[in-house]
Amino acid sequence: MSHDPTHLARLRPTLTRSISPENFDGSPGGGGRATEGTGAEAGRDLGQGWKISPSVDVKAGETFTLAEIDTAGVITHIWVTTHPDNWRTLVLRAYWDGSEEPAVEVPYGDFFCHGWGVFAQVDSQMVAANPHGGFNSYWPMPFREGARLTLENTSDTDARVYYQVTYEIGGDHSEDAYFHAQWRRSNPLDEATPHVLLEGIEGQGQYVGTYIAWGVHSNGWWGEGEIKFYMDDDDPVSGFPTIAGTGTEDYFGGAWNFDIPGEGYTAFTTPYLGMPQVIRSDGLYVAQQRFGMYRWHVADPIRFAKGLPKVDIQALGWKSAGRYLPLRDDIASTAFFYLDRPAAARPAAPDYDAMEIQYHAGPGPLSPIGPARTEQA
Template sequence: MKQLLLLTCLLVLSTNLFGQGNQVRYAELVNRLTDLKALAVSPAAGEGSAMWSSYDRRSKVDANGKFIFWDANNDGLSPQYIRKEGKNMVLAEMEGPGAIVRMWSASPGKGHVKIYIDGQKTPVVDLPFIKYFDTTSIPAFGYPQLVYETAARGFNNYVPIPYQKSCKIVAEPEWGQYYHFNYISFPKGTKLETFTSKLSSENKAALAKVNRFFDDQLEELPYTVKEAETRKLSESIPAGETKTIKIKGRKAIYALKASLMVEDKNRLDEALRKLVLQIRWDDEKEPAVWSPIGDFFGSAPGYNLYKTLPMGMTEEAMYSYWYMPFEQSATIDLINNFDQPVQLYLTLGLEELSGKEANLSRFHAKWHHNLEPIADTARWPDWTVLETEGRGRFLGMSLLVWNPKGGSNKQYGGEGSWWWGEGDEKFFVDGEKFPSTFGTGTEDYFGYAWCIPNYFTRAFHSQNHTEGNMGYQSLNRWQIIDNVPFQKSFNAYLEKYFPDKWPTQYAVTAYWYLDKGGKDSIKPTPVAELYGFENRFEAYRMPGVIEGESMKVEKNTGGWENTDWFVDEQLFDQVSGHKVLIWHGEPKKESRLSAAFNIDQPGKYKLALQVIKSPDGGKFQAAVNGQAVKQELNFKSEVKPGKAETIELGTFDLKQGKQVLEFSWIPSKSGQNLMIDFIDLEAVQQ
């Protein structure tokens, strides 16, 4: 309770000070990390949010507005900085007053990155870039819910670093390869407390409170409300019917929780997509919120457990703490497009507004799986997330990816042919010709890296459903302290290199605030396209085999290995599951690989491998549980991109449980690659 009261006090202080464009203490800036309520206040002139990143600088817009190399995908390499100063690289330059509010990297290195503020000759932070994501590096970064590496290899740091006049970020050689620096700008005249990496006791306390809240209280309301009431609904909504809830008065929805049941539990995914949540504010005819209920709460397909600051799905219910004010009324429609009744349990938290609150915007959330494509083909591969006009704030998105083939798409993918997540985010604010946010990859926007399909959930982002990049992936990213204010317009795009026909298809829910009279052009999706809109594809799989990607690497004394490696798309019809276990031997090393698999029944078995032979293939010696395979294994083929072949290893007596395959690379200049598609065991009759 004491933690909540402190956060509340900070909230009040920060809201008042931001509204006045006055002094902002560091503790008040930290409070913006949890300040969902203040997001509903319309942005003042001079507020801004943008990002410096290692995007491919070949992408440009010329003087005539023509998009040049708009699909360039050599992020981090050509070049990855603004300019060089001697051997050092300038990564970012900002004018104040402002604050860095998010740092991200996929591969931070040992070279130092220095942050200079307000023209000072001595950097306020001077660390190897890898140490920016280490909670033991300096006291300011000692908060593991704000400074961390996700389970999917993305490095993130959400500790604010304010500056009054200017900020310049300089990197020494070997600093790494990829970066984002998100920053916010304040109206002119705002006075910010000077940042120091040692922090005062007050500032430590503010960061510690947020850290604790993110650690164990994420499903709780992150702000307090006055004169609150709770309304609960428990009702069966018949197929094809709508339940309408009308709320009168000047109020705000501060909490929305829902759970539902259907007769056929195996069809819950479908019900979560076909029960639509629609909300209209005051006298507006068009809904400001329109989304399948499951997607609105930040995950699909189906019900996937996760917790973030504004949204989540728990064992008890789905929750939303977005603050949704209205002047006279709110009309909530729950539209059942499912062919069975839906039993819905809904809880609404309502706050009475006093009339003193000024400049409150209206909450919007819209779901779609394809808006009209951009007419200008030079803009390819931009895929529209949101286009809106008026004044407001962009809050982030939740994205569902359908990618059943996995792997690459050289046939249609252009420069971004390697995997679905290559596409950069591009945010244009108030008619910008070139986006003030230009990212380095879709998974980078969501705070992870290297197409790692691991589950993770943090306060501001999650990958809450994963099918190994070969099926559905569900992700969200909430921009809270780094929300994007706009005065006239906001356009958000993701580069989508793979076409729907591949098939790779997206469905997205965009979240934003918009002042009354603003233009929200996203229309409701037709009922027939809510569920099952995806182009179906079944990957080739060999039944009854042990997939190479399911094996566990126990020892590797050579080069690199990967059990999540997609083969070239031309081999998809030959390779079971499209993936292989891949390994490279390395000169001057022992170059041995041990990989394990399990069997349930002991006995004598013929053991064969389906392998991929390629121009990079090498020669290997092999053993099964320490018993040498007589013949040398040759993975070499001049056929490009390779071909699948079977190699017989021999007959072996295998005990129940773990078996170990061992490979030793035979050093050669002509090849060092090994790829195993699957193991085929054939029982030999005794």
């Protein structure tokens, strides 16, 4: 699971496998055998082995199993792509070691740092997003008995999805923690109330990453708020955490409003932190600004022994006389962590209405950004 390049020369008792629509179970010699699939018509003159099954159609309202593995191993890479209209209508889930409860339950786009249905280049260690919507995850996802990854389509339109899940089988994962990711949205945020990223997590582990899709609902600066990690025996009611940040832009690695003088908000993407997305008002339907930010605690994981009672972040701007102004923004967060158990306390599952991006103008023409839900006559 190391990202140390020296491990590439080390011989190990493991084998690489890959699951895709060209090899649904990852079996040895099982790739390229399809005689029917989404590419069959294009390959009708070439036949078997010529991109006959490169993708799947996830039917409206249904859940598709991307990968099912029945032995110990670790997922090392996920590549996936689908139309941008589907980025906030699909829900990605992962289950470890036969658990009935998902450890990962996140809107597809948010998992890959794309909560707004609009593409932005992401050049980071753990997530890479490349033109136009080639999404990659390098989060190590170990399991001791088996794994299952699914995609739920919450819309009323079928979604065509191309994907590849690469993993290793074998090896000893008895001391590895399980990968988790949870999504929460506040829209709008309650008055003078922090947005909750995690709550009620029990067990030993480490918090390793945050992605936030932040929609501003007012004029002025919005990122003065602090992130707080209540760890182990900390009492969230007291308001006194073990780790308290100094500001939103500070936590995501920027400073002074992400503002290069004369240029305004400036997008950036680096191995462990960034604000790759700045969506400015278009003077019509996109009336307010939208931002996408990530912070990977890979070089500096936040380790806890008993649990994380709460992780939250404030939304603060400024009002007159140099006073803070609590804001009521649209904040959608994805929290990434490893835990000593395959299931944890989590919020209600994301559904279509909870995930919807409110860019629409009503029954008339749609804004060029954001998915549309078609209504049946």
